[in-house]
Amino acid sequence: MHVWLAVTLVVVGLFSLTIGATDVSLGPALQKVVRGQALTRTEAIVLWDIRAPRLALGVLVGAALAVGGTVMQGLFRNPLADPGLVGVSAGAGLGAISAIVLVGFAPAWLVRNVGDHLVPVAAFLGGWGSTLLLYRVSTRRGRTSVATMLLAGIALGALAGALSGILVYISDDRQLRDLTFWGLGSLGGASWAKALAAGPIIVISVLAACALGRGLNGLALGEATAAHIGLNVQRVKNMAILTVAAATGAAVAVSGGIGFIGIIVPHLLRLAMGPDHRPLLINAALLGALLLVLADVIARVIIAPAELPIGIVTAVLGAPVFLWILLRQRGMVDL
Amino acid sequence: MTLTVRNLAVHYGRKTVIDGLYADALPGALTAIVGPNGSGKSTLIKAMCGDLPYDGTITLNGIDVFRAQPWELAAVRGVLPQTSTLAFPFHAIEVVKIGLTSGTEADHEGRASAALARVGLAGYANRYYQELSGGEQQRVQLARVLAQAWAPATASGPNWLMLDEPVSSLDIAHQLQVMRIAQNFARAGGGVVAVMHDLNLTGLFADQVLVMAEGQVLAAGRPADVMTDGVLSRAYGCDLRVNTAPQGMAPFVLPHSIDASGNAGFAE
C-alpha cells in the first residue's frame, strides 16, 4: 500500500509544480530540470522560490496532520478524535490571533527581529503552551488520564475561543481580514524559510510517531491490558502527546487552520487496510501529504488566477467524504 | 520460583479494600481464589499483576512486582481481566497476536492460530472481534493470554496465567474445556491463579483454594480441607452444605436454605 501512495504522491507533487497563477508554462521548465538544462530567470524563481517550497510545505503539513489524527484516535481509543484534542489547535489559534491583533503593542526590537514570522512563532508557542497546560491538568502522580485530558481540552478550547473572541472584537478591519484568512488555512505564504523551520520538527515527530504502532495497538485493548502485554503505557502516552503537539503545532503555525485531513485520513485507511497501527501510521503520513497537495492544487486552479484558502477545499471535500464513510460503516462506529 | 504475597494492603482513595493479606501460589498447581462479590478478589489479582499501587511485598518468580518493568512481568505471565474492551474493528487473530513480541510474524501467526484452536475457535481467526458473542470474545481473550504465556515452564522458570473469572460467561462444555486448559498448564509446570465463582468447578479443578471475605483470607489450602460448610457459609453469608461426589471425592456444593418459592435464601 505505502508504495502506491508514495508513487502517487510523487506524481501529484510533480504535477503541482506545473500549476499556478503565473502564465509562464512550467511543463517545459520541469523537463529542462529533468534533463539538467539551465532555466530562465522567471522559471527559476517561480519553480524554485514559489512552487517548490509550497509543495514541500504541503507534504509536511499533510503528513503532520494525518499522523497527528491517527495517533490521537489511537490514544483516545476514539475514531472521532483529531489532533485538536491535545489543545494544540486552540492554543495555536489564540497565539496567531494575538500576534495579528496585538502586533502594534509588541516592543519594536521584537517586531524588527522576528518580523514576518511573528504569527507562526506565536502560533507554535501558543499550541505548545496549551498542550503543556492540558498535560499538567490531566496528570497525577505520573499517570495521565486521557479522559480528563479530553474533557479539560474542551474547557481549554472554550477559554481560548473566548479570549480569541475578545481579540477579534478589538481588531480593526485589516486585522480582521488577516485573522479570518489565517483561520481558513493556506499554503500561500510558503517560503523555504518556513519549510526549513517547520521541516525538522515535523519530520522528527512524524518518524517518532510512526514507532508508536505497537503501543497504540495495545491501548486499543485498554490501558491495563496494554501494560500486561509489556508496554510502558505512560511512555506511549507521553510520546503520543509530545509528537502530536510538536507536529501539529508546527503544521498549524505555517499553514493556519486546515481541517478534516487529521480525522479523515485514518478513517479511509482503516477501511482500506484494517486498524493495525503499525502500517497505518506510515501510510497516514503518505496519504495525508498526498491529499493536502491535491487540495492545494484544487485551491490554486479552481478560481485562477486567484486562489481559495485551502481549509475551504479540505472542508468542502472532506465533510461529504466523512459522511459517506459514516453511512457506509453504519453500526461499526462504537464510542 | 513462586508467587508470594506478604502483608499486602490496597487502598482505593481513602477506602481500604485489602489489609494485611498473606498468600502463596506454587507453579504446578491451579490456585483458585473464591469469595463473595466485593470481597477483593479482583483487587488481589490486580495487585499481583502490578496494576495497582499497594503496600507490602509481592514477588513473582523472584521479581518484585511493584518495581518491575512492564516487559519483565509480561515475559513470565499473561493476564485475563474480569472485563475486556476493544477499540477499533480488529480481527480475532489480531487480538491474539497483540501480546506477542519476540519471533517473526510467521511465528506469531502460527502461535495465535494454535491458541485459537485450543480454546475451540479454530475457524474464527478472521472474524471481527466485536461481532463475536460474549463467550466467544472471552475465549479470544483467553487465547491472547495463552499465546503470551505460551510455554508452561521454561529454562528460566515457570510461566503464569492470572485469570479473573475465566469461565464467567461460558456454557458448561466450554467451562470444562477452559478449566482443563488451565489444569494442563499447571500440570506441565506452569502457575495458574484463577478467580472463580463456580464452587463446583473449583472443587473439581483447583489444587489450592483461597477463600476471601471482606479483603481477608478466610481460609487457604486444599479444596477438601478448605471448602467446608463452616468456611463457605461464613464467607458467603448464606447457608451452604458441602458434599462429595461418590466418584473421586471432589467436593460439590448446593445452596441449602431454599424457601417455598424456590429461591435460594440468604442468612441475615
Ligand SMILES: Nc1ncnc2c1ncn2[C@@H]1O[C@H](COP(=O)(O)OP(=O)(O)OP(=O)(O)O)[C@@H](O)[C@H]1O
Ligand atoms: N476503582 C475502585 N475504586 C473504589 N473502590 C473500588 C474500586 N474497585 C473496586 N472497589 C471496591 O473494592 C472492593 C473489592 O472489589 P473487587 O473488584 O476486588 O471485588 P471482587 O471480589 O473481584 O468482586 P466480584 O466478585 O464482584 O468481581 C469492593 O468493595 C469494590 O466496591
Ligand SMILES: [Mg+2]
Ligand atoms: Mg472481580
